[in-house]
Amino acid sequence: MSDHIEVDVLVAGAGACGLIAALRARELGARVAVLEKFDRFAGNTVLSCGSIPAAGTRMQREAGITDSVQSMVDDIERVSGRHDASGLIRPIVERSAELVEWLVDHCGAEVKLYTNYKHVGHSIPRLHTQPSGQGLELVNSLAAAAARDGIDIAFGNPVQSLIVDASGAVTGAHVGAGNETYTVSAGKTILATNGYGANRALLREFCPEIADAQYFGAPTAEGEAVQWGRAIGAAVGNTGAYQAHASVAYPHGELLTWSAAEKGACYVNRQGLRFGNENIGYSGFGALVMAQGNEAYAIYDSRIRDYVAHYQQTYKALVDMGGAREAASVSELAALTGIDPANLEKTLATYNQAARGEIADPFGRRDFGMAPLQPPFVVTRVGAALFHTQGGLMVDAGARVLRPGNAPIPNLFAGGGAAVGLSGLRGGNGYVSGNGLLTATVLGYVAGENCARELGY
Numbered sequence: 001m002s003d004h005i006e007v008d009v010l011v012a013g014a015g016a017c018g019l020i021a022a023l024r025a026r027e028l029g030a031r032v033a034v035l036e037k038f039d040r041f042a043g044n045t046v047l048s049c050g051s052i053p054a055a056g057t058r059m060q061r062e063a064g065i066t067d068s069v070q071s072m073v074d075d076i077e078r079v080s081g082r083h084d085a086s087g088l089i090r091p092i093v094e095r096s097a098e099l100v101e102w103l104v105d106h107c108g109a110e111v112k113l114y115t116n117y118k119h120v121g122h123s124i125p126r127l128h129t130q131p132s133g134q135g136l137e138l139v140n141s142l143a144a145a146a147a148r149d150g151i152d153i154a155f156g157n158p159v160q161s162l163i164v165d166a167s168g169a170v171t172g173a174h175v176g177a178g179n180e181t182y183t184v185s186a187g188k189t190i191l192a193t194n195g196y197g198a199n200r201a202l203l204r205e206f207c208p209e210i211a212d213a214q215y216f217g218a219p220t221a222e223g224e225a226v227q228w229g230r231a232i233g234a235a236v237g238n239t240g241a242y243q244a245h246a247s248v249a250y251p252h253g254e255l256l257t258w259s260a261a262e263k264g265a266c267y268v269n270r271q272g273l274r275f276g277n278e279n280i281g282y283s284g285f286g287a288l289v290m291a292q293g294n295e296a297y298a299i300y301d302s303r304i305r306d307y308v309a310h311y312q313q314t315y316k317a318l319v320d321m322g323g324a325r326e327a328a329s330v331s332e333l334a335a336l337t338g339i340d341p342a343n344l345e346k347t348l349a350t351y352n353q354a355a356r357g358e359i360a361d362p363f364g365r366r367d368f369g370m371a372p373l374q375p376p377f378v379v380t381r382v383g384a385a386l387f388h389t390q391g392g393l394m395v396d397a398g399a400r401v402l403r404p405g406n407a408p409i410p411n412l413f414a415g416g417g418a419a420v421g422l423s424g425l426r427g428g429n430g431y432v433s434g435n436g437l438l439t440a441t442v443l444g445y446v447a448g449e450n451c452a453r454e455l456g457y
Contacts, residue, residue: 003182007033009451010173010186012159012225015043016135016437017416017444018192019142019153020099023107024448026149029457033184034151035175037158037220041139043194044218044388044417045437048135049257049314051114051127052103052441053434054096059113059128067124069093076422079121079281080430084237084394085420091397092422092442099445100128109141116311117259120281121432133312135437162189162228162412169410170232188411188451191401192444195389195417196223197242206239206391207426213290216248216255216385225418229393234412235404239391240426243436244286247298247382254318256298256380258282258433259308264371265300266351267382269293272334272343274351277363283423283431286384294383297337299348301373302326318380326376333377348373388436390421399447413451415443 009025011018014036022032055072072093077086103109114127130137146153160174163183172185196202198221203211226236246267247256261267261278267285268274269292276288289296305324309316318324327333330348334341352372354361393401393414400408401419421439424430 004185005033005182006185007031008187008455009448010184010189011035011192012173012190013043013192013194013416013418014041014153015192015194015416015440016045016138016142017440018190019139019146020441020444021190021192021415021448022151023142023145023149024445025452026151027106028449028452030452030455032151034146034153035157035159036153036155039156041136041143042218042220044221045135045139045440047218048437049129049133050135050138050437051119051129051434052096052100052437053122053126053432054100054128055093055126057097057100057113057128059100059111060126063113063115065115065125067126071124072096072126075121075123076432076435079432080422080424083241083425083430085422088395088397088420089422092439095442095446096438099442102445107142107145109138117262119262119433120258127434133314159224162232164232167410170412187455188413190447190451191225191228191393191412191414191418192416193225193418194218194221195392196226197221197386197388199223202226207242207389210242210244210386213244214248214383214385216245217388221388221417225414226392229401229414232409233403234401234409235394237391237394237420238423238425241390241421241423241430242428243283243387243390243423243431244384244428245282245387246285246289246296246384247282248385249318249323250381250383252318252321252323254321254323255314256318256323256382257308257312257315259312259315260298260300260304262369263304263307264355264369264373265298265304267296267298268339268344268347269296270339272340272347274347274363277365279365279367280429281431281433284429286428289382289384296382297339298380298382299333299373300378302376302378304370305378307370324378324380326378328376330377333379337379337381388417390423390431390435392417392419392421395419395443398450399443400450413447415447416440419443
């Protein structure tokens with residue numbers, strides 16, 4: 001390999017954000033190079049369920065669903081509250097439908113709309129995903145489109161640092177490891193790396209309450225973009241925000257989809273007591289599970305198990321490996337788990353009363369799905385984990401990286417886990433389903449587009 005390469009657009013990171021950025025820039029005529037530090041696709045998109053929320057898509061219209069930008073903005077703002085990137089919510093949502101339809105029309109991705117779930121934080125069904133319900137399928141579709149368009153993805157080529165000229169403009173990057181290093185000169189550089197979930201030092205700095213939690217995200221999420229950006233004076237935002245998940249099945253290490261909770265599962269601790277409102281969602285509920293010693297039990301029934309398994313392959317895999325045990329009665333359920341039987345009997349009786357509308361739920365739950373629960377019951381033991389961070393480099397609506405005071409750093413763009421997210425200032429309560437891929441995909445699309453256009457394509 002040459003010790004110096006020149007391209008129009010350099011993309012660091014080969015997840016959904018980076019691949020979309022490269023594809024959009026190439027579509028408009030730019031010469032693009034994609035560098036990936038790992039030896040294969042291994043980012044958080046691969047580990048995700050691949051769901052992208054979007055408002056006003058043709059898929060929604062075909063399903064008879066009326067949605068709007070304003071409705072989606074309202075949903076995100078209701079959950080996230082005010083934060084460092086509140087001004088990005090509307091412009092990102094405004095491009096969401098265009099992005100999803102472009103994935104189908106230009107990239108050849110197969111996308112379906114979830115119509116039987118609204119998912120956490122959404123008042124309208126708007127999650128668009130792949131038939132398998134796995135983010136790897138989206139990445140594979142993007143990789144195939146990149147190959148079609150002649151975009152090379154250089155695996156095992158980590159960016160080491162950014163190159164900045166005397167004026168403060170980014171002009172490329174130093175790349176490689178050990179003695180195998182080279183430079184890439186680029187008109188524009190897009191940081192599309194992961195967040196910092198795998199970097200314990202940055203976690204302790206930004207979100208210490210989650211720093212020692214089990215990490216269930218990509219091992220590649222080491223926070224390089226934040227470090228490179230801060231080294232050249234970039235601003236960061238929402239660094240204390242993250243997406244946790246309350247339902248990693250133990251000991252299987254597989255995810256119990258939150259669809260079980262949406263369809264009526266309740267969560268109890270070792271004492272057989274509920275400890276929160278499951279309607280707040282998997283991210284916010286994660287802190288509640290950790291407060292129980294990071295051990296909890298999702299209690300549902302065979303109807304919910306069979307319904308969710310029919311629609312979600314990953315959950316069916318958990319069922320097939322014995323992660324959803326069945327009991328004919330509450331007493332058998334208690335014996336199966338070692339949970340206090342008297343408490344569990346009382347807890348489920350109260351929960352079912354609330355589900356029938358006979359009493360107000362003690363924790364404020366209003367949506368009970370298919371509950372009240374009935375035998376045979378099903379139980380999955382779970383723990384909470386950190387999935388990915390939601391803070392990062394501050395960017396404008398064009399994905400340009402900003403300095404404090406909002407002046408852009410010339411030629412530098414960011415998206416995905418590298419950029420600030422829309423999930424609140426701190427903690428896991430501000431996360432709406434799909435927030436991570438929403439910002440990754442739309443900011444990647446916008447970054448690639450703006451890079452090409454600023455270069456005259």
